Amino acid sequence: xxxxxxxxxxLAVVAGLSLTACQDGEDDLGQTAPPSSASSASGGSGSGGxxxxxxxxxxxxxxxxxxxxxxxxxxxxxxxxxxxxxxxxITATDSTIDGDTEGTVAVEFKNGGGRDCVLSGYAGVDLKTxxxxxxxxxxxxxxxxxxxxxxxSVYFGINYPINKSGGSGVRITALVVTPPDETKSFxxxxxxxxxxxxxxxxxxxxxxxxxxxxxxxxx
Numbered sequence: 001x002x003x004x005x006x007x008x009x010x011l012a013v014v015a016g017l018s019l020t021a022c023q024d025g026e027d028d029l030g031q032t033a034p035p036s037s038a039s040s041a042s043g044g045s046g047s048g049g050x051x052x053x054x055x056x057x058x059x060x061x062x063x064x065x066x067x068x069x070x071x072x073x074x075x076x077x078x079x080x081x082x083x084x085x086x087x088x089x090i091t092a093t094d095s096t097i098d099g100d101t102e103g104t105v106a107v108e109f110k111n112g113g114g115r116d117c118v119l120s121g122y123a124g125v126d127l128k129t130x131x132x133x134x135x136x137x138x139x140x141x142x143x144x145x146x147x148x149x150x151x152x153s154v155y156f157g158i159n160y161p162i163n164k165s166g167g168s169g170v171r172i173t174a175l176v177v178t179p180p181d182e183t184k185s186f187x188x189x190x191x192x193x194x195x196x197x198x199x200x201x202x203x204x205x206x207x208x209x210x211x212x213x214x215x216x217x218x219x
Contacts, residue, residue: 041130080116083148085184087113089178093213094191095157102159105192107177110153120145124178125158125208127190130171134196136208143210157214160208161197169195180211 055123085118089110105123111117121143125136136158148154163169171194196205 013044018154024148025192034082043135052089062079072119080147082118082181083109083111083117083179084113085179085182085186087111087115088179088186090179090186090188091157092175092177092188092191095191096162102160102163103192104156104158105158105175107158107175108153108155109148109179109211111148111150114150114161116147116149118145119148119154119180119211122182122208122210123156124185125206126176126178126185127160127206128174128176128187129196130173133176134170134206135204136203137210138211139207141210141213146211148198154211155214157171157209158192159209160192161205162193163197165197167198169197171195 089112090107091110092105092107094103095106096188107123109119109123122138127134127136139159147156158175174183174193175188175190176187199205
């Protein structure tokens with residue numbers, strides 16, 4: 001009987017130990033859950049890595065591709081700089097046709113810089129007169145950027161009122177032209193009518209068109 005009591009006691013101890021081991025194991029799992037969560041965060045990081053990879057794919061198709069395209073475009077633009085005043089041979093001729101109600105002067109920009117260059121917009125035009133400097137107003141026509149090949153020319157027009165007043169008018173002494181996006185000007189003789197009619201001074205009598213608005217365009 002005593003032997004049986006000892007056996008039961010031994011079994012109880014073993015059972016107690018097993019239960020303790022199970023509880024310890026549960027505590028370990030409980031403690032390992034946060035690392036597992038951290039793993040998820042790592043996996044999240046890895047998922048972020050996948051997202052980053054996805055970002056890469058996205059970049060490859062989007063930003064990366066756009067970056068390449070932009071690089072190419074930018075490379076093209078950087079390869080062809082804007083036309084500088086010193087690169088251009090600038091001349092002006094009277095292009096007025098008999099019977100026209102307005103006088104016309106065509107200004108030629110010939111690229112003599114040894115490289116292609118880009119022109120866009122309107123040139124600045126000022127007339128030096130006996131009454132002071134007169135700035136031409138833009139006609140408002142649409143302007144399209146263009147590449148002016150080395151050795152080629154482009155023309156634009158200047159329109160002005162013909163002096164039919166019979167009076168002496170305002171005498172024009174010089175034409176000053178500033179290429180688009182440039183600050184350096186070029187002065188030349190005015191080839192058009194010698195005078196402008198006297199006005200009340202409200203608004204400019206002289207109008208300038210965009211690149212390619214006169215002559216042979218880009219030739």
